[in-house]
Amino acid sequence: MRSYFILLVLTICCNIMHTQAQGRLVGQVRFADGEPAISAIVQLKELQAHAVTNVDGAFVLDALPYGSYTLEIASVESEPKQLELAVNTDRVALEVVLDRSVHALNEVVVSGQSVRNRIETQGFSVAAVETKDVAFQSVQANEMLDRTAGVRIRQGGGLGSRVDYNINGMSGNAVRVFIDGVPLANYGSSFSLSSIPPAMIERVEVYKGVVPAHLSDDALGGAINMVLRKEGRNSLSTSYSFGSFNTHQWNLNGSYRHDKSGFVLRGSGFYNYSDNNYKVWGDKVYVTGSDGKINYVEAERFHDRYRSGGLTLDAGFSEVDWADLFLVGLVRSAGDKQLQHGATMETVYGNRFSEQDNTLGKLSYQKTDLFTEGLDVVLNASYSRRARVLIDTVAHIYNWLGTPVDLNGDGQWDQWASGAEGGQATMAEAPESRYSLRSTVRYLFWRQHSLSFNYLRSHFTRRPDDPLRPQAERQFQDVRRLDKDVYGLTLESAWGNDGRFLSSLFYKHYQQHIALEEPLKEEGVLRAFHYSKSNREGGFGAAFSYKLWPRLTLMTSAEKAVRLPEHNEVFGNDAENIDSAYELKPERSLNANLGFYLGRLSWGPHRLYLQGNLFYRETRDMIRQAIASQHAETFAFENQDEVLSKGFDAELGYDYARHLNAVVGVSSFNARFNKRYDQHGAQYIYYGDRLRNEPFFTINTQVNYHLHDGLQPHSRTTFSVNWAYVHEFYRDWASLGGANKAMVPTQSLVDVGITHQMSDKRLALSLDAKNIFNQQAFDNWALQKPGRAFYVKITYTLL
Structure with missing residues (x-):
């Protein structure tokens, strides 16, 4: 398995490194008071490449040839802003601070829903747990869930021990667990919410009690759906x-x-x-x-x-x-x-x-x-x-x-009469498909x-x-x-x-x-x-x-x-x-x-x-x-x-x-x-x-x-x-x-x-x-x- 692991890692790295002749611009746009600039339009003038900032004010522009560019930022809450920048490495990080416009725009209302808010207001009792705030910490996905109202994670010991999920008093297999909608049981216990790091997870959706039909399982007490990250670019x-x-x-x-x-x-x-x-x-x-x-x-x-x-x-x-x-x-x-x-x-x-x-x-x-x-x-x-x-x-x-x-002090170690510690001696194999x-x-x-x-x-x-x-x-x-x-x-x-x-x-x-x-x-x-x-x-x-x-x-x-x-x-x-x-x-x-x-x-x-x-x-x-x-x-x-x-x-x-x-x-x-x-x-x-x-x-x-x-x-x-x-x-x-x-x-x-x-x-x-x-x-x-x-x-x- 070790050689297989190394081969796959090298394959991933080689394919990605092959694209490093171009750069990537990763940035965040915020106002002077710390609020993110949501839905601001960010454009590289020379390439006509553009992006729109998300709810955190973040944006990404990929596949940029090395060179000097003019970056234009436009927001309904500020005056337009231009910056000169150079893309000469595979990744350029940028933070832009805008001053709010002095013009009153009381008649303009910009509103929208984040993915989390949209999920949590569909009618089902559901919590969408995002991982971005804990992705850099030594925290497991189960610990994130345990901090969610209505959810209790019960573990029998340390890392790798048996885990039960309790949602509003319902536990065990009454709570179904999925990875991208696929039942977790298919993956085996070595691939689970205890072992998958939060950095691999985009969010975890917790349905309490009533479960929508699209998850297609008999989840009587609730369901947990782990949505893995799906990076669209390199x-x-x-x-x-x-x-x-x-x-x-x-x-x-x-x-x-x-x-x-x-x-x-x-x-x-x-x-x-x-x-x-x-x-x-x-x-x-x-x-x-x-x-x-x-x-x-x-x-x-x-x-x-x-x-x-x-x-x-x-x-x-x-x-x-x-x-x-x-x-x-x-x-x-x-x-x-x-x-x-x-x-x-x-x-x-x-x-x-x-x-x-x-x-x-x-x-x-x-x-x-x-x-x-x-x-x-x-x-x-x-x-x-x-x-x-x-x-x-x-x-x-x-x-x-x-x-x-x-x-009894006879110099011989005492033994279980059954022949082993958990009962009869066993080397039980249980192949499953x-x-x-x-x-x-x-x-x-x-x-x-x-x-x-x-x-x-x-x-x-x-x-x-x-x-x-x-x-x-x-x-x-x-x-x-x-x-x-x-x-x-x-x-x-x-x-x-x-x-x-x-x-x-x-x-x-x-x-x-x-x-x-x-x-x-x-x-x-x-x-x-x-x-x-x-x-x-x-x-x-x-x-x-x-x-x-x-x-x-x-x-x-x-x-x-x-x-x-x-x-x-x-x-x-x-x-x-x-x-x-x-x-x-x-x-x-x-x-x-x-x-x-x-x-x-x-x-x-x-x-x-x-x-x-x-x-x-x-x-x-x-x-x-x-x-x-x-x-x-x-x-x-x-x-x-x-x-x-x-x-x-x-x-x-x-x-x-x-x-x-x-x-x-x-x-x-x-x-x-x-x-x-x-x-x-x-x-x-x-x-x-x-x-x-x-x-x-x-x-x-x-x-x-x-x-x-x-x-x-x-x-x-x-x-x-x-x-x-x-x-x-x-x-x-x-x-x-x-x-x-x-x-x-x-x-x-x-x-x-x-x-x-x-x-x-x-x-x-x-x-x-x-x-x-x-x-x-x-x-x-x-x-x-x-x-x-x-x-x-x-x-x-x-x-």
Whole structure:
């Protein structure tokens, strides 16, 4: 794989470096008060090449022959300005300061919507998380999401550990994750939101509860769609981060486009490594002496190393007659993870680990006005093969000091009676193959009204094997299959001449077939066990938004949603200590949202926005992780009957003169068990209890201060502080047990950072300190996360 990696990197670099005979002008236009000059026209007089500044006042002019030019800038808010400049390097950075015009233009109103604002005001409860402010920091995409109102990321440990996404109280596979609309499961766990650096991501869209049909999946509790950067012109950048627990993270991104032919080549790569040897302590971290006495210790995790790497290469054409975009791509990723303990920290492992290798081929096609005006087509297809191995062959018993145990003092290390740390000795192989086809056909049939058809077909096959199993068992076929089809039909309309009222009506139909064949031993006799099951469900919904005033938008949405069991829940996953649960039923839920978006309000140097959302979820047969027993090494999933969840999330943002900005997000998810009687007519003891092992109140606060021209001309230094609060919650039902019930304690964590961009905008340096007060941090009961940690990151833009 290493030689393959080097070859791809060299290919990307060589293709991009071939174009360096021309220069690139990267600039920003702002007013003297710090406000960006939006929609200003920037033109090189001699070449008649022009660009329009974006919402940040930034612009780019590519493919400029070396020479001297006159740059003209025109804005409705200022007098025209001319500058003389020379393009004599491959990249020229420029910052232009305009003086506002003294002429009153009260009769002229220039308005527009950013991509983020447009997404967040379509009627669905959705947050668009942009990465530009954290791309230079040592921050993962999951950390960005965790700072979003209504979203809670629950991680079982350090880098590479299992992650669950919670959106307004709905979690697990009820929340679907996509990369550019393609289900994340196709990529394998080594290519995920934990491993992909923010520099590769343009934005992350978070749909809360009601999910539009264009994502074409059974996302009952919400969806997360990660939109990767798609540089339209030549670019090349890289970054490297180093920090606590011997953590290293590197990435490279490059793109090339030939203007005449439209040929596009894009590539990226990343590598992650961490020993994850942070310290843990508490009532689950102890050693037992030869006298049987328990001694609690502060121990270092000694068997939790994580490594992952990945490459993606896309080639095709953009902005040609027959396609807006046509790409054929290849994704390669691999990783390995040492396993420190079972489902809780009670049982310590010293030799158990897992490996995986994933290859994915993909094809993307987009075209507007195909065959006729108003007919748009999007097609994404992928096929992947994943090899996953779990290795557990050593039976020695370890303690939290990282040494084998010899309790009886006979000079022999104690061993697990089962033959290995997690059960029977295993070298289990689980080769998996998947294919996915997702298509959208949209037709604008009358003015501002369109009809869309969406289809998702996905297939999953796993053929597990274990060389350590008896040969008699291996002779039986062992295969698991899961097929899913999702159909969606959407009618979208904009009403009125100004389009201030938007509506979206949609219907979804789901089909799933599960098949299993495996060896089963009954009374000492082996036989083939066959199991199959089919599910057919339907759902529908609507979303509306109304722009009451230019700055105030009201939104509401509702859906009868369905979520089918996923392969990991049904078939289990040994590497993640998950048992199978074949009889899981689909989840069904009635979801509703009512929200508003106010902003951005401006007065002088101040800007303010406020958005809020009330939600209602009435869910039947909710699929959730069963609570593992005190000494359990594995867990399974189960249906939780009826759950009623009500709550709200709100976000307030403030900006002062583009120097100081702050965001405060508050979320409350009041999810309660709502089934009163069991099948025998007896009332459940925990009827009306909050949902167990689930956070219900969070606060996230971010404050950034930007210092322009502070350390050097045209440079930018950013100081940041983040505070995250999660209120304590019970591990099990509140009505069960007496005093001293197991709880996940209150979390109050503070991160700080400083980032400096040099004057030429090529080089950026950052220093980040996480959990600076070294608080004991948990997302899940008895699974401690890292304490205080420091990271340094350098980012360099070559093109």
